[in-house]
Amino acid sequence: MKPYDVIVIGGGPAGLAAAVSANDSGAAVCLIERENRLGGILKQCIHDGFGLLRFGARLTGPEYAQRYINEVRARDIDVFTETFVTKTESDGGGFVIHAVNRSGVTVLSANALVLATGCRERTAKQVFIHGTRPAGVFTAGTAQHFTNLMGLQPANNCVILGSGDIGLIMARRLTLEGAKVLGVYEAKPTPSGLTRNLHQCLYDYGIPLYLSKTVTRVFGEDRVTGVEISAVDDAMRPVPGTEEYVACDTLILSVGLIPENEIAEALGVKLDDRTKGPVCDGQFMTNVDGVFSCGNALHVNDLVDYVSENAAIAGKNAANYKKAPRKLLELQADASLLYLVPQTLDLNRDNSKTTLFFRSKEPLDGASLKIYADGNEVLGKRYAFLRPPEMETLTLDFERFGLTENSRVTFKIVPKAQEG
Amino acid sequence: MDIVCIVCPKSCRITAAPGNPPVITGNSCKRGYQFALDELTAPKRTVCTTVRTVFPDAPVLPVKTSAEIPKDRIFDLMREINAFTLETRVGTGEAVIPDALGLGADVIATSDLLKETIPEGENDR
Numbered sequence: 262m263k264p265y266d267v268i269v270i271g272g273g274p275a276g277l278a279a280a281v282s283a284n285d286s287g288a289a290v291c292l293i294e295r296e297n298r299l300g301g302i303l304k305q306c307i308h309d310g311f312g313l314l315r316f317g318a319r320l321t322g323p324e325y326a327q328r329y330i331n332e333v334r335a336r337d338i339d340v341f342t343e344t345f346v347t348k349t350e351s352d353g354g355g356f357v358i359h360a361v362n363r364s365g366v367t368v369l370s371a372n373a374l375v376l377a378t379g380c381r382e383r384t385a386k387q388v389f390i391h392g393t394r395p396a397g398v399f400t401a402g403t404a405q406h407f408t409n410l411m412g413l414q415p416a417n418n419c420v421i422l423g424s425g426d427i428g429l430i431m432a433r434r435l436t437l438e439g440a441k442v443l444g445v446y447e448a449k450p451t452p453s454g455l456t457r458n459l460h461q462c463l464y465d466y467g468i469p470l471y472l473s474k475t476v477t478r479v480f481g482e483d484r485v486t487g488v489e490i491s492a493v494d495d496a497m498r499p500v501p502g503t504e505e506y507v508a509c510d511t512l513i514l515s516v517g518l519i520p521e522n523e524i525a526e527a528l529g530v531k532l533d534d535r536t537k538g539p540v541c542d543g544q545f546m547t548n549v550d551g552v553f554s555c556g557n558a559l560h561v562n563d564l565v566d567y568v569s570e571n572a573a574i575a576g577k578n579a580a581n582y583k584k585a586p587r588k589l590l591e592l593q594a595d596a597s598l599l600y601l602v603p604q605t606l607d608l609n610r611d612n613s614k615t616t617l618f619f620r621s622k623e624p625l626d627g628a629s630l631k632i633y634a635d636g637n638e639v640l641g642k643r644y645a646f647l648r649p650p651e652m653e654t655l656t657l658d659f660e661r662f663g664l665t666e667n668s669r670v671t672f673k674i675v676p677k678a679q680e681g
Numbered sequence: 682m683d684i685v686c687i688v689c690p691k692s693c694r695i696t697a698a699p700g701n702p703p704v705i706t707g708n709s710c711k712r713g714y715q716f717a718l719d720e721l722t723a724p725k726r727t728v729c730t731t732v733r734t735v736f737p738d739a740p741v742l743p744v745k746t747s748a749e750i751p752k753d754r755i756f757d758l759m760r761e762i763n764a765f766t767l768e769t770r771v772g773t774g775e776a777v778i779p780d781a782l783g784l785g786a787d788v789i790a791t792s793d794l795l796k797e798t799i800p801e802g803e804n805d806r
Contacts, residue, residue: 323743
């Protein structure tokens with residue numbers, strides 16, 4: 262059994278970038294992917310708009326993935342496709358991975374792990390839609406798989422619940438293929454997807470967006486025949502008496518993504534309630550020494566460019582990982598932030614170039630991100646606008662704040678109106 | 682005319698008024714200016730879709746237009762693409778339908794799906 266320095270689990274954009282970066286840092290790297298082709302979900306994201314930050318070019322998903330696949334292929338990285346990890350164990354010094362593939366059971370070992378396992382879509386069950394269980398209820402990603410990889414048309418007349426980006430992208434995609442998208446319904450009072458997607462996917466094609474409305478019931482025996490739409494109140498509860506019936510043959514759900522962390526949890530990795538991904542430090546290492554997390558497994562990103570960025574950092578740090586005592590300091594984000602990543606800093610490490618990702622809880626026109634160390638403002642950064650769907654990133658030198666284990670570091674977003 | 686720029690994820694809110702020269706404000710880069718100008722005069726879009734193939738291992742191949750085409754010709758182009766079946770194993774960037782509808786843009790492959798060769802033994806380790 263050949264010991265690796267780093268094993269990367271997941272061959273999507275995060276895993277590809279982590280493997281390349283770990284190899285460039287001198288590590289012997291193994292990349293494990295359960296599907297038969299590398300690229301992850303990008304394989305079915307055939308629309309363009311990827312890579313503007315990373316490559317300065319407007320690429321489609323498959324084109325973006327191909328650039329990283331070529332980078333992996335150009336290096337001495339052991340790639341295992343059609344390989345499924347069944348068990349991960351810590352063996353004191355490192356990790357042992359059990360995986361199954363066509364050759365049977367494979368056992369691999371490594372000094373460090375990078376978990377790049379992506380995320381999953383929330384389903385109808387998780388959003389409490391009542392009614393029958395006919396065919397024709399799909400998550401947006403499933404509809405995308407049918408359309409873009411299998412060449413099948415999953416809908417003729419459809420209702421989309423949720424204004425997440427995949428839902429908006431699918432509204433346009435199905436319209437192009439001749440389906441009628443009757444409307445996109447969003448339970449929240451503000452859209453979830455990127456603003457440009459509302460414009461280029463819905464408004465370009467005259468597809469209506471209904472806010473503060475949700476699907477409360479599905480009708481149909483063998484196939485969906487219609488859905489019941491209800492208005493919701495401020496607490497997102499359906500308001501009795503507002504029900505309306507919309508005839509359709511398909512209901513597509515774009516109601517959020519949840520980081521996939523089954524392998525992480527089996528290793529004892531602690532998850533953050535806000536991101537649903539691992540709690541990590543500035544090196545993207547989890548609370549379990551030697552286990553790193555990146556991409557959508559760490560937190561759901563809105564741009565693949567950010568996934569590649571944080572995965573490359575995780576890959577490099579995994580390559581350089583040596584077991585050492587940690588001195589963790591919590592970064593506290595108050596309720597004005599939807600979340601903050603990383604959630605901790607290891608003061609025994611270099612934190613002079615720490616990349617942070619955050620989202621505002623509320624849509625704000627004009628606001629500042631403020632960081633306080635023991636009550637003193639150490640940073641104030643202004644933003645023309647902040648929107649929960651649009652993640653912000655910044656790189657900070659924490660060394661200059663003179664932090665100790667006993668410091669109290671807090672993050673807060675202050676709307677312009679409340680600033681002096 | 683209020684425009685949301687779709688060139689990059691920043692989604693700048695742009696105001697554009699016709700005139701000589703047109704008055705365009707709110708953009709934060711040159712590409713945003715050009716986008717707003719096009720929206721005023723002749724809106725254009727890149728079309729991304731799939732084309733049917735004869736290959737059972739990949740029933741459809743992702744494609745896009747090599748340049749933006751007039752927005753009002755999108756559905757004409759979709760009809761053209763959906764009437765076509767690909768019979769050669771082309772790779773990323775290769776033309777599938779050259780100069781489609783005479784609009785000056787090729788429909789090109791955006792995936793190596795049909796050319797991809799999995800390295801020997803990779804699926805049999």
